[in-house]
Amino acid sequence: MAQAEIGVIGLAVMGANLALNIAEKGFPVAVYNRTAETTARFHANAGELAGRVTPCATLAEFVAAIRPPRPVIIMVKAGDPVDQQIALLRPLLSAGDIIIDAGNANFRDTIRRFAELDGSGLTFIGMGVSGGEEGARHGPSIMVGGAAQSYARVEKVLTAIAAKYRGEACSAWLGPGGAGHFVKTVHNGIEYADMQMIAEIYGLLRDGLGFGAKEIGSIFGCWNEGRLNSYLIEITAAVLAAGDARTGRPMVDVILDRAGQKGTGRWAVIEAQMMGVPATAIEAAVAARSLSAMKDEREGAEALYGANSLRLDAGDRTKFVGELELALLAGKVAAYAQGFAVMATASKEFSWNLPMATIARIWRAGCIIRSQFLDTIASAFQSPAQPANLLVAPQFVTLMKEAHGPLRHVVSRSTLAGAPVPALAAALAYFDSYRQGRGTANLIQAQRDFFGAHGFEREGEPGTFHGPWGNPPSA
Ligand SMILES: NC(=O)c1ccc[n+]([C@@H]2O[C@H](COP(=O)([O-])OP(=O)(O)OC[C@H]3O[C@@H](n4cnc5c(N)ncnc54)[C@H](OP(=O)(O)O)[C@@H]3O)[C@@H](O)[C@H]2O)c1
Numbered sequence: 260m261a262q263a264e265i266g267v268i269g270l271a272v273m274g275a276n277l278a279l280n281i282a283e284k285g286f287p288v289a290v291y292n293r294t295a296e297t298t299a300r301f302h303a304n305a306g307e308l309a310g311r312v313t314p315c316a317t318l319a320e321f322v323a324a325i326r327p328p329r330p331v332i333i334m335v336k337a338g339d340p341v342d343q344q345i346a347l348l349r350p351l352l353s354a355g356d357i358i359i360d361a362g363n364a365n366f367r368d369t370i371r372r373f374a375e376l377d378g379s380g381l382t383f384i385g386m387g388v389s390g391g392e393e394g395a396r397h398g399p400s401i402m403v404g405g406a407a408q409s410y411a412r413v414e415k416v417l418t419a420i421a422a423k424y425r426g427e428a429c430s431a432w433l434g435p436g437g438a439g440h441f442v443k444t445v446h447n448g449i450e451y452a453d454m455q456m457i458a459e460i461y462g463l464l465r466d467g468l469g470f471g472a473k474e475i476g477s478i479f480g481c482w483n484e485g486r487l488n489s490y491l492i493e494i495t496a497a498v499l500a501a502g503d504a505r506t507g508r509p510m511v512d513v514i515l516d517r518a519g520q521k522g523t524g525r526w527a528v529i530e531a532q533m534m535g536v537p538a539t540a541i542e543a544a545v546a547a548r549s550l551s552a553m554k555d556e557r558e559g560a561e562a563l564y565g566a567n568s569l570r571l572d573a574g575d576r577t578k579f580v581g582e583l584e585l586a587l588l589a590g591k592v593a594a595y596a597q598g599f600a601v602m603a604t605a606s607k608e609f610s611w612n613l614p615m616a617t618i619a620r621i622w623r624a625g626c627i628i629r630s631q632f633l634d635t636i637a638s639a640f641q642s643p644a645q646p647a648n649l650l651v652a653p654q655f656v657t658l659m660k661e662a663h664g665p666l667r668h669v670v671s672r673s674t675l676a677g678a679p680v681p682a683l684a685a686a687l688a689y690f691d692s693y694r695q696g697r698g699t700a701n702l703i704q705a706q707r708d709f710f711g712a713h714g715f716e717r718e719g720e721p722g723t724f725h726g727p728w729g730n731p732p733s734a
Pocket residue numbers: 269270271272273274292293294297334335336337339340341343344361362363364388389390391392
């Protein structure tokens with residue numbers, strides 16, 4: 260067999276499917292897994308693609324099987340296992356070879372790994388891969404960070420295996436260093452917000468309107484035909500339609516309301532905070548998952564304070580369902596605006612020069628947040644006058660003018676009834692704060708100067724000023 264075009268280390272869900280995807284697109288691929296039986300089993304189950312797969316029992320065999328300069332995708336458990344794998348691999352590689360970490364790395368680890376390989380002759384790529392198992396097998400969205408010349412060596416393979424949106428590959432080099440993993444982190448933060456807002460709307464349909472899972476599924480199914488059309492809305496309709504084989508009840512009704520998280524949403528929020536960029540809808544979504552985990556405490560508190568009283572009259576229903584659709588759309592615009600603002604600031608801070616329109620384009624297929632909505636975002640960033648924020652992009656101003664009223668109504672109604680809608684409420688508060696020309700920070704500045712002599716700016720006059728704070732106004 261010809262030498263492999265690329266190698267994959269780690270044959271759990273993601274690595275195995277990525278390797279099959281590579282082989283299916285016609286590229287010979289070498290594979291290795293720490294536990295050798297997994298490699299053998301993978302090869303035995305590769306079916307007609309087995310001929311393009313070289314299973315390797317040792318790392319030395321694996322390295323020898325790849326055409327130099329060797330691109331090696333590491334798809335093992337994120338964190339220390341990646342460093343351990345790099346340490347074992349490094350002595351076997353030669354100058355020019357490319358180590359590609361395709362797992363969910365924290366971009367700060369990616370930057371450190373770059374630094375550690377500096378001067379070794381090896382190059383490094385930090386590559387965000389989205390789309391889960393299905394994406395890895397049939398076309399993920401691929402966010403690449405690293406040296407542009409290393410990307411040139413793997414571009415053909417990555418373009419071939421990536422998802423396609425109207426024929427365009429959802430894979431791109433986004434910038435040097437940790438750019439790819441940073442963008443993947445923000446992608447996941449946006450994903451958290453998107454999912455949380457959908458769950459909040461589901462809660463209002465369930466508790467406020469008393470709809471069953473099947474009816475709610477149909478509503479999401481209808482919305483998927485309109486402006487909310489997206490993978491997450493589509494799968495929401497599908498999961499709500501599914502039944503439990505054991506009880507016959509809707510599957511969603513037998514699932515405990517305790518959500519897990521692996522940390523990428525939290526990383527997005529931490530980085531936003533570090534840079535001073537408001538990402539409140541994403542933050543609310545991460546906090547909501549943490550609160551969901553406190554099931555016993557929540558039940559105890561409900562016994563003390565009583566359950567929410569969200570009940571809507573039958574007459575209201577059709578109107579309210581229409582408002583929910585628009586509220587979700589408005590909340591989504593605000594959450595995406597926050598995610599893109601986080602990336603814009605990071606781009607400046609790390610000198611990445613992130614291509615915003617390209618990022619929106621490579622998220623249109625293959626990843627969890629894929630939607631037609633991203634096409635509109637891409638067009639907003641494609642215009643010569645780059646918007647400072649998606650909320651002021653002409654493509655979204657008209658939409659927000661139509662949808663912020665319904666969002667306001669949904670949030671107020673839920674809030675008055677005690678039904679939590681933290682991400683939708685955060686999105687609304689962000690929108691209202693962002694479009695408030697004169698805010699209230701003048702008082703904050705006065706307080707800061709009062710207790711700490713921090714100084715303040717005066718309207719229409721340059722410079723820094725201080726109180727006096729004992730004088731009453733004379734005018
Ligand atoms: N699953 C998803 O939907 C998804 C989606 C996007 C991104 N990701 C990311 O993709 C990466 C892989 O995910 P996954 O779900 O396929 O696998 P995983 O469960 O995160 O990790 C299992 C793989 O890592 C290997 N491994 C663990 N510790 C190791 C070590 N110290 N040295 C070498 N290999 C080690 C395992 O080898 P053994 O067989 O020997 O134990 C196995 O191949 C992760 O970073 C994950 O966060 C996952």
